[in-house]
Amino acid sequence: MASISSFGIAFVLGLILGCSSAEDKLFNVQSYGAKADGMTDNSKAFLSTWKDACQWSGTAKFLIPSGEYLVYAANFIGPCSGSITFQIQGVVKAPTDPSLFCNSTWISFQYVNGLEIEGGGTLDGQGASAWPYFDTSKNSNCPALPITLKLDSIKNAAVHDIHSINSKSFHYGVFMCNNVTFSHVNLTAPGDSPNTDGIHMSVSTNIQVLDSNIGTGDDCISMINGSQSINISGITCGPGHGISIGSLGKIQNEVVTDVHVKNCTLIATQNGARIKTWAPSESGSATSINFEDIFMDNVRNPIIIDQHYCSSPPCSSQASSVQIKDVTFNNIRGTSSSMAAVTLNCSASFPCQGINLSEINLVYNGAGGPAVSSCDNAHGTATGMELPPSCLKSSLDS
Secondary structure (H helix, E strand, C coil): CHHHHHHHHHHHHHHHHHHHHHHEEEEEHHHHCCCCEEEEECHHHHHHHHHHHHHCCCEEEEEECCCEEECCCEEEECCCCCCEEEEECCEEECCCCHHHCCCCEEEEEECCEEEEEECCCEEECCHHHCHHHHCCCCCCCCCCCCEEEEEECCEEEEEECCEEECCCCCCEEEECCEEEEEECCEEECCCCCCCCCCEEEECEEEEEEEEEEEECCCCCEEECCCEEEEEEEEEEECCCCCEEEEEECCCCCEEEEEEEEEEEEEECCCEEEEEEEECCCCCEEEEEEEEEEEEEEEECEEEEEEEEECCCCCCCCCCCCEEEEEEEEEEEEEEECCCEEEEEECCCCCCEEEEEEEEEEEEECCCCCCCEEEEECEEEEEEEEEECCCCCECCCCC
């Protein structure tokens, strides 16, 4: 009887071990012909690796070992049979050939449920080769330069411990995604590099950006139409244009709601906590927005609502039709490089409502006087420390 029991136990253990080995499998791009020489286009090798990894029914690990890998473009498409860890240990480099700049995305993931991107490696967009082409008046056939990494229709994903340098356009783009967390990512490009937003999101819900360093030539984080239930915390931003909602109002019914930005540091950025809308604009709204516990170090516009945003002249004097409502700025402190440390430039047609300023302590670090607030059509309340003094109107009737 004992021998039968021992056989049974061994049989069960064998099944468990067999199942375990079937569940986890490594897919190394070098096994599919990828060359870490920094010169060979590895697009086909990467896509072949993905095809097999995506079809694996267990947990697949897509591995890019140490070394330099040139990749012209790669679109990793699901749905996949199981979850996938995309591990970047090496440096993946974008092309510098101008004929390849018209692709809207360099590396993208689509229709994947259960994705992890990690590994400590680097995505090098080699943007200096492309930034002169950002001027569409000189290159009308190229409406936009490639995004380094785009997540499109992704669910239940984590991106962490990855570096992105010198993106040609946005470092990361997030579109139609749900439940995605970015953490411990480092995104860098020169402060004068055009349109190099750090993380740009739209039509996405339950997105978290945590404990990361972003220094680039445009918004560190930008949220446009359809961004909902967004949590941003522990970000160091600079250089760049700050943490921004908008621009909103270019198309009908653009909405951003339920955004929480907390415990961030902005260093020498053009803007700090910003909401911007076009004028004139289509209808839309930005509601339930919270900026809290944010330190500003030599920021030009630490707190700014700009409902007359215009990226290039000539600019219209017509009012925006985007409603901004229920926005809180709490415990915002530090230094402003401009005298107007608080600017609430709201729409005459749709005045800002429910603006709450609480514990504001912003000091102008230049000559010529203390920091001031500037308000137009801004209604709400101010509590606690008010430095500079608030200029909010208490109600729409006042």
